[in-house]
Amino acid sequence: MEEDFENFTVYLGGNWTKDFNITEDAPYSDLQSEPFYVLAINLIKYCLPIIIFVGTFGNVMSFLIMVQREIRQTSTFFYLATLAVADTVVLYISAFKTWIMVLTGFELLHQSTAACKISIFLTQFCVHFSAWLIVAVTVERFLAVWFPLRATTMCNLARAKFVTVMIAMIFILINSHIFWTAKLHTLRNGQVKCMSYAYENIVCKVFPWIYLVLYSFLPVLVLLLFNTLIIVNLAKSKPLFQAMTKNDQQTRYDHQKLAVCLLVISFTWIATTMPRPLYPFFMEKPRTVSEQAETVFIRTLCFLLMYVNHAVNFFIYGLTGQRFRMELRRFLCRVHLRKQQPKPRLTFKSSGSGSGQESSLPLVSTPQTEMATFA
Numbered sequence: 574m575e576e577d578f579e580n581f582t583v584y585l586g587g588n589w590t591k592d593f594n595i596t597e598d599a600p601y602s603d604l605q606s607e608p609f610y611v612l613a614i615n616l617i618k619y620c621l622p623i624i625i626f627v628g629t630f631g632n633v634m635s636f637l638i639m640v641q642r643e644i645r646q647t648s649t650f651f652y653l654a655t656l657a658v659a660d661t662v663v664l665y666i667s668a669f670k671t672w673i674m675v676l677t678g679f680e681l682l683h684q685s686t687a688a689c690k691i692s693i694f695l696t697q698f699c700v701h702f703s704a705w706l707i708v709a710v711t712v713e714r715f716l717a718v719w720f721p722l723r724a725t726t727m728c729n730l731a732r733a734k735f736v737t738v739m740i741a742m743i744f745i746l747i748n749s750h751i752f753w754t755a756k757l758h759t760l761r762n763g764q765v766k767c768m769s770y771a772y773e774n775i776v777c778k779v780f781p782w783i784y785l786v787l788y789s790f791l792p793v794l795v796l797l798l799f800n801t802l803i804i805v806n807l808a809k810s811k812p813l814f815q816a817m818t819k820n821d822q823q824t825r826y827d828h829q830k831l832a833v834c835l836l837v838i839s840f841t842w843i844a845t846t847m848p849r850p851l852y853p854f855f856m857e858k859p860r861t862v863s864e865q866a867e868t869v870f871i872r873t874l875c876f877l878l879m880y881v882n883h884a885v886n887f888f889i890y891g892l893t894g895q896r897f898r899m900e901l902r903r904f905l906c907r908v909h910l911r912k913q914q915p916k917p918r919l920t921f922k923s924s925g926s927g928s929g930q931e932s933s934l935p936l937v938s939t940p941q942t943e944m945a946t947f948a
Contacts, residue, residue, distance in 0.1 A: 607866035628884025648733035660883035682767035689767035845882035849875035
């Protein structure tokens, strides 16, 4: 996984012969003329900025709504607010960087050792962090659905903060090796390239599998397990729903609605992130320029899908989360009223003889008004 992030833009930028054992005599212009390569470049040029813009808007709006006073004390919404921050970092430190590289040829990774280390670390950390935040909130929903009477004590804000900090600390430690293994290497053709390990190093053989397990296989297994248990419980509780009191029915209904929203988020994460780590197992190493172009195209699709995952949660919340829609309407109304509300003014009676007229001045005046007052 780590190697993918470093080399993705390199494949698009021309250093592809070394990595795929294609003859060194094959000119890069041959690859540029291949239809699949052209399509891959156009997807990045025109689709990636849309994903970044939509994702930025959605993540910012999600964060603003999640931190509103009415719901910010809820553990689930704390997880989702943190997820919005992590997703935004991925969009800019990875997706935006790739887009700039394709448009201008400027690759931040290769500019300095510090840029190399920090860029890889932030991308790796935020991708892992966001994946396990989804796992954490799914486990929490499992507890709330299966043990509704104990949900208040098991799923509280303090515990959510503790779990979030622990997830962050774990992946900071796991990815900390980047600060001493990542560095700039000069290739045989004179090109300077950021690499997270030297070839033939144990990091090359061990860490890709660790990342594959931590980012893909283990989260997917956990999500599938707990989502299946949630679905089973929701199906079993239908016959018992009518026997509950109204308060219990409303509580159960709220848990179900939130569970459905998080189920969609979990399965969206699986569908959009699994192609990237799985495709190398089914792709043969390309030997011709045409096969290389097809590989670049498939890799581009996998990365675009991964970036889509970091951009669509706001719309999933809006489509499936009743509480989120309610808070969104409340937030928009509050913003609208704040814009429409007139500025408070200070009213006083004139001290003139018997005039009885009232005058008013704004409590907050603009600099121009203040200058006019003292002119």
